[in-house]
Amino acid sequence: MADLSMFANPAEQHAYPSGHVFFSLGDPGDVMYVVLSGEVDIFIRDKIVETVRSGGIFGEMAVIDDRERSAAARARAHAAHLLRRGHERDGQSLAPPERSAALGVAGIVRLP
Secondary structure (H helix, E strand, O other), X not given: OOOXXXXXXXXXXXXXXXXXXXXXXXXXXXXXXXXXEOEEEEEEOOEEEEEEEOOOEEOOHHHHOOXXXXXXXXXXXXXXXXXXXXOEEOOEXXXXXXXXXXXXXXXXXXXX
């Protein structure tokens, strides 16, 4: 199982109000999020394709590859409390183990 300790830093935890837009379709992908509480809607062209709840992740492909966002994300009616994790930490790029952890998290969360 992937080591998820890279998400433990409280300095990377943020609260967002309802309606906050995390990113839009086509934006650069440089951050992934872990939902600690609340809900986040993922949508494409104004159609909700997924609602991410506590314990879920979104934007993870941004840590795995450097593609543009393929969807948009917005905080739902309940304010969202999230861990935010970008490509860089303390001025250094993510190391391969952290990329592996991102892949592991994506696999764990996406299992049916």
